[in-house]
Amino acid sequence: MRIGIFARRFLPGWLVARHYRRRFQAQVSPRAEVDLSPLLRLAPGVRVAPFTKIKAAYGPVSVGEGTEIGAHCTIAGYVDGIEIGRDCQIGPRVTIIGVNYRYDRIDMGFREQGLMSKGVTRIGRGVRIGAGAAILDGADIGDGAVIPARAVVSGRVRGADSGRVSAVA
Template sequence: MKPYLLVLHNKIRIALKHIKYKGVKSNGILLISRNTKISVTKKSQLILGNHLINDGRFVIIIQDGKVNIGDNVYFNEDAMISCKSSVEIGSGCRFGPNVKIFDNNHRFDAENGVSSEFKAAPISIGKNCWIGSNVVILKGATIGDNCVIGAGCVISGSIPEKSIVTQNREINIEPIKG
């Protein structure tokens, strides 16, 4: 689809969402794919900054929470945000393919196993961060400004600004016996 038609398509799409769900707003030009799925409840808030771009499929699910995405943010193929509390993404961030952001998880205990109830905690991602492919960001995570999160990392704590985060994964190769 031509960029100007995509911008028009998204303006209409967000305007219709805003009519039905007052908490959905856009602050400018959106170049989000037609494969983008936005699911919100009446108490949800979604604020999309100017010049938001995504390639391919992008899923945003908000159940009574708030997602605020800054200006000039890029999401690659298969990105997902699941929000029941709060997700804040600063301006200038770049997300690689298959990045997942979950500010919630199921409650569970030893006696009953997994419940249909959830625990949630806010997520904050600073400005100008680069989040590599296949990164999972979990509830309560805070990532400071100007950070690089390497491919395949699982983030659940606090990352100070100007940090590079990688996970050490050793490959063990053994001959087949027998």
């Protein structure tokens, strides 16, 4: 078992929150479930709300300065990782996933085919993500974009500087 997974399961939340406060000047709720992993980078001013899970044991996750992550979110990195820009607001119950199951063959189950990643899942600077949205493997969201509540993003979304502001749900 990786040390980050072990620590997440058995160390008290206040100790993990204190670690991230000292190391990164980030505010992590003691009720959040955050991996203690060298693959996780939280910039100063990041705030993680209660009951949020950030998993970086199997791939890099970086969160930019001043980003706020709402309650009950799930952020799970894989080989290529997840990059979240600075000054983002991520609403409650948002899911950001950096991995997917393979489904190339119809003669076998998808779990038997293993996992794959389409590349880095990127969220630009100043992005607003509404409650319950899902950002899937390989998504690329431009700076200043607004993702509506309960939207599913699996591709590229242009930012506010390119004329389009919100994703199509």
